Amino acid sequence: MFESLSDRLSRTARGLAGKRLTETNIQDALREVRRSLLEADVALDVVSSFVASVQQRAIGEKVVSSLNAHDAFVKIVHRELIELMGVANDSLDLTAPAPVVVLVAGLQGSGKTTTVAKLARFLRERERKKVAVVSADVYRPAAIAQLRRLAEEVQARFIASTQSESPLDIVNRALTDARTQFDDVLIVDTAGRLSIDEEMMTEIASLHQALTPVETLFVVDAMTGQDAALTSKAFDEAIPLTGIVLTKADGDARGGAALSVRAVTGKPVKFLGTGEKSDGLEAFHPDRIASRILGMGDVLTLIEEVERKVDKKKTSRLAQKIKRGRKFDLEDFREQLGQMAQLGGMSNVLEKLPGGRMLPANAQGQVDDDELAQLAVMIDSMTVHERRFPDVINGSRKRRIALGSGSQVQDINRLLKQHKQMQKMMKRVTRRGGMEKMMRGVGQTQPTWRPQRRR
Amino acid sequence: MGEEGAKNEGLRGRFIRSLGKTRLKVSHGIGDLVLGEKRIDENTLLDLEASLLTTDVGIDAAEAIIAGLKGRLSRNELSDRKALHQALRVELTEMARPLGKPFQIGSARPFVVLFIGVNGVGKTTTIGKLSKHLEVAGFSTLLAAGDTFRAAATEQIQAWGTSNDVPVVAQQSGADSAAVIYDAIETAKRRGIDVVLADTAGRLQAKKGLMDELSKIKRVIARTDETAPHECLLVIDANVGQNALSQLHDFDEAVGVSGMVVAKLDGSARGGVLFSLAHAQASQECTPVYFIGLGESADDLEPFDPDAFVEALLAP
Ligand SMILES: Nc1nc2c(ncn2[C@@H]2O[C@H](COP(=O)(O)OP(=O)(O)OP(=O)(O)O)[C@@H](O)[C@H]2O)c(=O)[nH]1
Ligand SMILES: Nc1nc2c(ncn2[C@@H]2O[C@H](COP(=O)(O)OP(=O)(O)O)[C@@H](O)[C@H]2O)c(=O)[nH]1
Ligand SMILES: [Mg+2]
Ligand SMILES: [Mg+2]
Numbered sequence: 001m002f003e004s005l006s007d008r009l010s011r012t013a014r015g016l017a018g019k020r021l022t023e024t025n026i027q028d029a030l031r032e033v034r035r036s037l038l039e040a041d042v043a044l045d046v047v048s049s050f051v052a053s054v055q056q057r058a059i060g061e062k063v064v065s066s067l068n069a070h071d072a073f074v075k076i077v078h079r080e081l082i083e084l085m086g087v088a089n090d091s092l093d094l095t096a097p098a099p100v101v102v103l104v105a106g107l108q109g110s111g112k113t114t115t116v117a118k119l120a121r122f123l124r125e126r127e128r129k130k131v132a133v134v135s136a137d138v139y140r141p142a143a144i145a146q147l148r149r150l151a152e153e154v155q156a157r158f159i160a161s162t163q164s165e166s167p168l169d170i171v172n173r174a175l176t177d178a179r180t181q182f183d184d185v186l187i188v189d190t191a192g193r194l195s196i197d198e199e200m201m202t203e204i205a206s207l208h209q210a211l212t213p214v215e216t217l218f219v220v221d222a223m224t225g226q227d228a229a230l231t232s233k234a235f236d237e238a239i240p241l242t243g244i245v246l247t248k249a250d251g252d253a254r255g256g257a258a259l260s261v262r263a264v265t266g267k268p269v270k271f272l273g274t275g276e277k278s279d280g281l282e283a284f285h286p287d288r289i290a291s292r293i294l295g296m297g298d299v300l301t302l303i304e305e306v307e308r309k310v311d312k313k314k315t316s317r318l319a320q321k322i323k324r325g326r327k328f329d330l331e332d333f334r335e336q337l338g339q340m341a342q343l344g345g346m347s348n349v350l351e352k353l354p355g356g357r358m359l360p361a362n363a364q365g366q367v368d369d370d371e372l373a374q375l376a377v378m379i380d381s382m383t384v385h386e387r388r389f390p391d392v393i394n395g396s397r398k399r400r401i402a403l404g405s406g407s408q409v410q411d412i413n414r415l416l417k418q419h420k421q422m423q424k425m426m427k428r429v430t431r432r433g434g435m436e437k438m439m440r441g442v443g444q445t446q447p448t449w450r451p452q453r454r455r
Numbered sequence: 456m457g458e459e460g461a462k463n464e465g466l467r468g469r470f471i472r473s474l475g476k477t478r479l480k481v482s483h484g485i486g487d488l489v490l491g492e493k494r495i496d497e498n499t500l501l502d503l504e505a506s507l508l509t510t511d512v513g514i515d516a517a518e519a520i521i522a523g524l525k526g527r528l529s530r531n532e533l534s535d536r537k538a539l540h541q542a543l544r545v546e547l548t549e550m551a552r553p554l555g556k557p558f559q560i561g562s563a564r565p566f567v568v569l570f571i572g573v574n575g576v577g578k579t580t581t582i583g584k585l586s587k588h589l590e591v592a593g594f595s596t597l598l599a600a601g602d603t604f605r606a607a608a609t610e611q612i613q614a615w616g617t618s619n620d621v622p623v624v625a626q627q628s629g630a631d632s633a634a635v636i637y638d639a640i641e642t643a644k645r646r647g648i649d650v651v652l653a654d655t656a657g658r659l660q661a662k663k664g665l666m667d668e669l670s671k672i673k674r675v676i677a678r679t680d681e682t683a684p685h686e687c688l689l690v691i692d693a694n695v696g697q698n699a700l701s702q703l704h705d706f707d708e709a710v711g712v713s714g715m716v717v718a719k720l721d722g723s724a725r726g727g728v729l730f731s732l733a734h735a736q737a738s739q740e741c742t743p744v745y746f747i748g749l750g751e752s753a754d755d756l757e758p759f760d761p762d763a764f765v766e767a768l769l770a771p
Contacts, residue, residue, distance in 0.1 A: 038514045041696030044505055107694060108719060108751070109575025139751065141583075141614030146607035149628075153606075194722040223573065225511035225696025227724035234723075248574060251659035253698040276574065276604070 004295035005036040005077065009070055016069035026058045029073050040254035040293045043229035046263045054080050078290055084259065085286035086268045092119075093242070094127065096214045099178040099186045103211055104245075105204055105235055106219035108192030111247030111273055113143065115219050116189045117150035118273065118281035124155060129184040134159040134174040136167035136207060137191035147189050154278045157183065167191070171207050188213070195234030208239040215242045217270065220257055222249045228257035229264045236265040246289075247273030250280065254293050328423045330387040334379040336422075337372055374407065378415050381405040390416060495533045500524055503543070510727030510768070511696050516734035520546045544769055550733050551761035556743035558686075558714065558758065560594055565643040565651045567676060567683040569636075571669060571706055572690035574657030577718030577748055579608065581690055582652045583615030584748065584756035590619065594649040599639030600625035601632045601672070604656040612654055619753065622648070632656065632668070633675035640679040653684070660705035673710045688745065690716045694724040700735055703742060718748035721755070725768065 009016050009032055016025055030051050037047045057076045094100050102119065104112045116133055123129040133156045137143035144161055151158035159177050161170040171188055178186040188211060193200035208216060218232055218241045235241060244265070246258045249272040258269055269284045379387060381404035386393055393401070398412045500521050507517040523546045524533070533539050560566050568585075570578045579602065586596045598616050600623055602608035609625045616623035624639035636653045643651045655672065658665035676683050689712040691699055706712050720726050726747075733741060744759040 035514055038508060039697055041511075041698070044508050107722070109577065109692065111575060140611070141618075142607040142610035145610045146605070149606035194719075196723045221575065221692075221694070223692070223695050223698040225694060225724065225728060226509045227511070227694055227722070230723055231694075248659060250661075251573070251698070252661040252701055253696075256696065 003036075005033065006070075006074055006294070006296050008032040008036060009073065016073055019069045021058055021061060021069045021072055023059075025069060026055065026073075029058070029069075030055055033077055036294060037256060037259075040256035040295065041223075041225045041228075041260075042256035042293065043226050043260035043264070046229065046260050049263075050080070050084065050259075074294075074296075078287075078294065081259070081290035081293065082286045085262055085289055087286070091270065091283070092123075092215050094123075094129070094185070094214075099132070099175070099183045100215075101175070101178075101211045101213040102185060102187045102215040102217065103190070103208060103213040103239070104188065104217045104219050105190050105239060106192060107194065107221075107224075107231060108140075110192065110219045110221045110224075111245075112192065112219045113137075113146050113150065113189050114276065114278075115217070115245050115247060115271075115273060115281075116147065116187050117154050117156070117278045119187055119271075120151065120156035120185075121154035121278045122281050123185055130157070130182065131185045131187065132157040132159055132174070132178050132181065132183040133187045133189065134170060135161055135189045136170045137189060138163045138165065138167055138170070139191045143189075143191065150278065156187075157181065159186075167203060168206055168210060171210050175211060195231045195238075201234065201238045204235075205238045213242075216240065217243050217245050218261065218265070218267070219245045219247055220261055222246050222251065222255040222257060223253040224257035226260075229260040232261040233264050236267070241265055241267045243268055243270035245269075245271045245273060246284070249282075250274040254295060255289060256293050258289055259293060330379050330382065330390050330419055331384075333419050333422060334376060334387065337376045337379070340372060341376075374405075374411070375415055375418075378402075378405040378407055378412060390419060495528060495536065495539050497525075497528075499539065500528065503539075507727065507730075510725040511731065512727040513697050513700075513731030513734070516550065516730045519734055520550065520730075540769065544765060547730065547765045547768065548762060550730050551765055553736070553741035554729060554733050554744045555759060555761040556714070556745065558745035560589070560650060561685055563680060563682055563685055565597070565640060565648055566685050567640060567651045567653065567680070568686045568688060569653045569655065569673070569676065569684040569710070570688050570690060571655055571710065571712075572657060573659055573692075573702055576657065576690045576692040576695075577716075578602075578657065578690045579612050579615070579654050580751060581688075581716050581718055581746070581748060581756065582612065582654055583619065584753055585746070586615065586619050586621050586652055587753040588756055589650055590621065595647075596621050596650045596652055597639060597643045597646070597648045598623045599636045599651055599653040601636045601639075601654045602656040603628055603630045603632050603635060608654070608656065615753075622646075633672040636672060637675050637679060640676065640683070644679070660702050660709075666705065666709040669706075669709050686713045687711055688714050688716055689742075690718055691728070693717050693719040693722060693726040693728075693748075695728055697728070697731060699728045699732060703732060703735075707742070712742050714743050714745045716746045716748065717744055717759070720747045721749040726764075727768075729764070 003011070009029055016029055019025060033054060034047055034051050037050065038044070042050070054077055057080060058073060061072060061076055092102070104116055106112050113135070120131045120133055123131050133147060133151050135144045135147040138161070144163065148158050148160070159174045161174075167190070174186060174188065188207070190204060190207065191200070193204065195201065216239050218235050220228060220232065244258070244261050244267055246255060246269055249255060262269055269289070272282045272284055274280045274282050378401060381401045382393070386397060393412070393416065398409050402409050402412050503524070504517050504521045507520060508514065512520070520543075524539070524542055527533050527542050533542060570582055572578050582598060586598060589596050598612055598621060600609045600612045602612070603626065606628070609628060613623050613625060622642075624635065624642050626635050626638070632655060639653065640651050653676070655669065658669065660666065673684060673687070687710050689703060689706050691702065695702070703712060703715070717726055717729065729744060736742065746756050747759050749755045749757060
C-alpha cells in the first residue's frame, strides 16, 4: 500500500540515483524519511529526533562516502534505525531465584493472553522450565477460561482463579502456590487497560508491587498508531517495564509502534508475536524490524549479499553488453542461474524481497530451486552456438537437448519462452543497480519461470 | 456528575465528554486561542499539522487539511486564532461528514449483520453492546458464535448472551464457522427473531487463506437469503495507525464492507485515522462509520456523529 523508502528516494524529483550526497539532496531525502516513518506509524516526536540524527550522519558521510547517494543514504538510515532498536534477541532473565515471575500488561486486545501461552510453551520446550500461569483478568467475559484452554494446550500448570476474586488476591495466592509447587516460572496474565484509566493503572501497580516480577512485559499490537508512545510511557511509569513484545507481526503492518515504544521507554523489544497459535513467538531481530519499518523487506541484506557474492566482473560485463544493445543470450541466462545458486537459491532471494515471504504458498512452490537447477542442466546440454543464437534451436535440436538433459521437449519450449521474456526484461534494466533490479525483476516474473515438473 | 445528570446529558453530550478527554492538543493551544498570540502564519499551520499527525490523521489527510487552511491564509481569511479554529472545524467536518450515516435495520427478517475485523479490535464486545442497543429499541436479537477458532471465544459471546438475556447459537470449538452462522440464521427464522449478529474470528488481512474463508462464510450466509448478510461491519480499533487503510481495503475486497465501528475511543487514542480513511475514499462512495465504542460495558456504544466527533476533537 505504501511505498518503501528506497522506492521513494529513487522517485523523488531531485532523486538520489547516481549522485553524491549534497546539502540539498540530503534535505529532500530527509523529507522522504519523515514521510516513510509517519506512514509506518512511528510517533511524530520519535520521527523528528530520528530525522535529526540521520541528518547529522549524512552530513558527515557525504565527504567520505564513495557509494552513490541512494545506497549511502539508505544504509545510514537503516544503520541508525537498527541502533535505535537496540541489541538483538534480548531474551528473558531467568537467573533469579524461583519462581521467576513474569507479568504481562497492555491495552485491551493487544495479545497478552496469547503471549502468556506462547511464553509458557517457549520456556517449557526450549528452557526446560516448569511453568505455571494465572489470570488476573476478572473483567472480560471468559478471559480466565481462555487462559485455561491455552494452558492445557501448551502444558503449563494452570492456577485457577474466578471473577469474584480481586486481582490482588489472585496474584498473592498464585505466588504462594507457585512457591509450594516448586514452579520455575510464574506467568501472570492481566486484564487489558487504558493508560488513562487511573483506577486500573493503580490496580496494575499494586499487582506489580505484590509480585515483584523479574520481567514486566508490555504487549503492543504491531498495528498501533501514534498513541503507542504516550501509552507505553504511562505503563512504564506505573510499572517499570523490562521489555516489549510486539504482537501480530505476521500481518502487513509496518510496525512503527515498535520504534516509538522502544524510543520512549528505552526498553528492549524481546519477542515478536507472529501468529495466533502458541508456536507463533519469535526472537527479535533489530535489522528485520528496521527494514520492515522502512518497507524494504530485507533488501539491504540482499544488496550486501549481492555485493559480496556476485562476481562483479561478470555482472558488469553483462551490463555493458546489454547497454551496448546486445542481446541477453542463453549463455548469460546460464550465468544468472549460477549466480542465483550462489546467493542461496531462489527461495533465499525471494524471502528477502519485500512481500516475498507473504507470497501465497503455491507461488512459492513455483520457484522451486530444483527446477531452476533443471533449467541450468538444459542449457548445459546445448552447444555454444545454440546458446549464443537460440533461434537456431529447431525440432531435432530440441529433441537432442531434451534427451541430453533428461527432460521433455515441452520443457525446452518453455525454457526458450522464458528466456525470451528475460530478454525483454533485460532491456529494461537501466544504468543504476543493474543486478539488484534484475533480482527484483526475477522476483516479479517468477510465476512464468516454471518448467514442467518431471513425472 | 450523578446518575441522573449522566442520563439527561444525551448522546451527543456524552460523546463529546468522553472524547473531550482526548481532544486535539495544538501547540500554542487552539483551545487557548483567546490567550495566545494573535497572528497566524505558516508556522502556526506547521504546528497544527504536527498535532493532527499525532492523532493518526495520516500525512496525506493532514496535508490536505493544511493545504485548505493555507489557501484561506493567503486569502487573508485567517486573521486571528478564532478564525483559524473555525476554519479548521470546517475543514475537518467537511472531511468527516461523508462517514456519518445512521445504522438502520432494514425490512429483511432475519436481518443479518456480519462482524469482521483483525484480531482483538472489539468485534465480540461490539456485538454484545449492539444486541443490547437493539433490544432496547424493540428488536429481538440472536447471537451467532462464529469465532470457532480463538480459545474460549464461544464462552465469551455466551456470557454476553446471558447478561443481555438473548439466545446464542454455538457449536464446539473448531467447528466450521460458516456452518455455525448458517445454523444461527435458520434458528432465527424458525423463532421469528428480527436480527442475527454474527461473530467471526479475528484475522489479519494479509492472510489470504483466512480472507478466503470469510468470502466463503458470506456465500454460505447468502444461501439462507440471497440479500444476506444485510450489513458487513468492519470493526476498527481506535488505537490503530495507518494500517486501517489496508484493513478497510482488503476486507472490502474479500466481502464488501458496508459500514464500520470504531471501538476503544474511550482511550487516549483519538481516532484521527478516520480522517485518513475518509480522505482515502474522497473520490468514491465513503464507507460509513455507524457506531463508536466508548467502554467495555453493554451501554458503551454510541452512534457516530461526525460533527460531534470534530467538536470533541477541538474542544478547549
Ligand atoms: N495473527 C496474530 N494474532 C494474534 C497474535 N497475538 C494475539 N493474536 C490474536 O489477537 C486477539 C487478541 O488476543 P488476546 O491474547 O486475547 O489479547 P489480550 O490482550 O489478552 O486481550 P484482552 O484480554 O481482551 O485485553 C486474539 O484473536 C488472538 O488470537 C499474533 O501474534 N498474531
Ligand atoms: N476500553 C474499551 N475496550 C474495549 C472496547 N471494545 C472492546 N474492548 C476490549 O477489547 C478487547 C478485545 O475485544 P473483543 O471483543 O474480544 O475483540 P475481538 O477479538 O475483535 O472479538 C476486550 O478486552 C474488550 O473488553 C471499547 O470500546 N473500549
Ligand atoms: Mg486477555
Ligand atoms: Mg471475538
